Amino acid sequence: MIDVLVVGAGFGRDFLPLYALHPAVRRVGLVEPNASRRSAVAAELAVDDEFASLDDALAGGGWDAVHLLSPVRFHVEQTLQVLASGRSCASAVPMATTLDDVERVIDAADAGPGRYMMMETAxxxxxxxxxxxxxxxxxxxxxxxxxxxxxxxxxxxxxxxxxxxxxxxxxxxxxxxxxxxxxxxxxxxxxxxxxxxxxxxxxxxxxxxxxxxxxxxxxxxxxxxxxxxxxxxxxxxxxxxxxxxxxxxxxxxxxxxxxxxxxxxxxxxxxxxxxxxxxxxxxxxxxxLGDLPMSLRPHTRKGTYSPPGGRPPVDLHAWHGGSHPHLVHEFVSAVVEHRSPTIDAHRAASIxxxxxxxxxxxxxxxxxxxxxxx
Ligand SMILES: NC(=O)c1ccc[n+]([C@@H]2O[C@H](COP(=O)([O-])OP(=O)(O)OC[C@H]3O[C@@H](n4cnc5c(N)ncnc54)[C@H](O)[C@@H]3O)[C@@H](O)[C@H]2O)c1
The missing domain is CATH 3.30.360.10 (Dihydrodipicolinate Reductase; domain 2)
Structure with a gap:
């Protein structure tokens, strides 16, 4: 079982429920600097662990894996920060916007022990x-x-x-x-x-x-x-x-x-x-559906998610061709099984x-x- 931090409550909102539903995930936390957005999303989805910055979240210890859904300009430095802490890191696209930064992420991922995955919905x-x-x-x-x-x-x-x-x-x-x-x-x-x-x-x-x-x-x-x-x-x-x-x-x-x-x-x-x-x-x-866990299978299509604690159900849109549950499952499985994800740093670089x-x-x-x- 692993604990996962989701960074960014925009597109990240779509992923919080999927991690919460994954059978190999014990705890899900949210990092979001915008206080009103953070508290609204945390309340809506019943997320108990909220942080104003990635620094705060990592400094507290714990958390096996981090999924970055922050704006593009933060992807590289946050990826390097997460990997340097020994944790696994998934990043929204793109991996980087310069070839030098692509190399830096590859080097950090190759150094281990954490895994890197680019979350390419396509x-x-x-x-x-x-x-x-x-x-x-x-x-x-x-x-x-x-x-x-x-x-x-x-x-x-x-x-x-x-x-x-x-x-x-x-x-x-x-x-x-x-x-x-x-x-x-x-x-x-x-x-x-x-x-x-x-x-x-x-x-x-x-x-x-x-x-x-x-x-x-x-x-x-x-x-x-x-x-x-x-x-x-x-x-x-x-x-x-x-x-x-x-x-x-x-x-x-x-x-x-x-x-x-x-x-x-x-x-x-x-x-x-x-x-x-x-x-x-x-x-x-x-x-x-491949080997998707039963709990994630309904979420390749538009539907609702019922947060814990009896909170009202929320809409989940399943944008991007039903890809989100697959990405979550692949990233979580790679971390749990100590293996490279399908879209590791080298494949991410080639894309x-x-x-x-x-x-x-x-x-x-x-x-x-x-x-x-x-
Ligand atoms: N199909 C896809 O793969 C797809 C689709 C949409 C967005 N994206 C990517 O997802 C990422 C997020 O997109 P979005 O539309 O939610 O962007 P957004 O700007 O709407 O939201 C980003 C969130 O991150 C927060 N944030 C800002 N700086 C931060 C920091 N330093 N650390 C942590 N959080 C920070 C912002 O407050 C905001 O809530 C982008 O990289 C975007 O390219 C990918």
Whole structure:
């Protein structure tokens, strides 16, 4: 049994109940500097251990594992702090926003004894698990092309998002594309598109509301993954999805979020028509519950959580394709079983670095840059 601290009560609110429900978790605590947010979430979810800072929480001793859901600029230093204390650390994406920081996290994770996991929701969403199934059952055939886009309008988000370089948050698309190709990104050419208005500029060097990258993958045959990320000045409703194209079949993310994904299957050429017959179907995507504990299984779908002590039930939305219970279970299991999590520091680096290098390429007008291997 382990004790887990959740850091940040924004997105972190969605994870507190899942840790509380996990059979291998004894105690869950919350770190949140904003006092009113902290007490509201702790009261709503019946969390008894609350702290105003990570320093306070760690100084008190105890706690086997920490899940960081603080703003991106804190991820690296908090990860290093947690790992240096000997505890295990899960971090919301991205792992880091510079290659030097990626290396620092790898070094800290390799030093042990704590485990590191990047909590990449895209690698446990049901659509990705379904695409893996299509690939592994031969329905796609040899892969020909991969693409994906994360488009989200960040107007109204906390000010620290202003000017954020889109490709430095490309993990939600890079991760499934590399996973499906079983490859790493070798090189990238990326262009920025549009020019950020002054109101959307931040302290950094990013002038682009949108970046579009072409990655060359490390597969034996040439394979390209195209990734687009935009955060501002693009009137597109939220989308965060991928498409995979193979010789025999393909799967496309729906153009409207929440609608079913689409699969395509090519029949044999009949000699009488131009082009092979291609069947298009709305994909029926099951929840692949794997070895999820019974207590977490209902929470791959929207539902409610009943906190202890007779508190009123609260809504749990199960965003991101039902991935949250899987991430919690994988992180907790890795800590309990003293093993590397599926998205350890090296895999996290191979997912995070391509976007970091892509942004550099965009700043250099589309220069062809090598992505380091991890
Ligand atoms: N699909 C995904 O994987 C996904 C989705 C949403 C958010 N995220 C990531 O989760 C993290 C949190 O996102 P969010 O939308 O909740 O952000 P947010 O800014 O709304 O909330 C972050 C919370 O962290 C608190 N905080 C600020 N500084 C802190 C510090 N030094 N230590 C501890 N807590 C601190 C803030 O008070 C706030 O309550 C971000 O890194 C974001 O990129 C990932």
């Amino acid at each position: 690698l446990y969403q049901r659509e990705y698990l379904h695409a893996l199934h299509l690939r592994d059952t031969g329905a796609l055939g040899r892969l020909t092309y991969l693409s994906g886009a994360h488009m989200q309008d960040l107007d109204g988000f906390p000010p620290y998002w202003m000017g954020y370089a889109p490709m430095e948050y490309a993990t939600h698309i890079v991760a499934p594309l590399l996973g499906l190709a079983e490859a790493s990104a070798q090189s990238v050419r990326c262009l920025g598109s549009g020019t950020l208005r002054d109101a959307h500029r931040g302290p950094g060097d990013n002038p682009f509301p949108l970046e579009a990258a072409l990655f060359e993958l490390s597969t034996p045959e040439p394979l390209v993954a195209q990734v687009t990320v935009s955060f501002f000045e693009n009137a597109r409703a939220y989308t965060e999805g991928f498409n995979v194209y193979g010789e025999h079949g393909a799967m496309e993310w729906p153009s409207v979020e929440g609608e079913p994904a689409v699969t395509y299957t090519a029949g044999p050429a009949d000699g009488a028509h131009r082009g092979r017959p291609i069947t298009r179907e709305a994909a029926e995507i099951p929840d692949r 995070t670095a391509p976007g970091i290098v892509a942004h550099r390429s965009a700043l250099r007008g589309g220069a062809d840059l090598l992505v380091p291997r991890f």
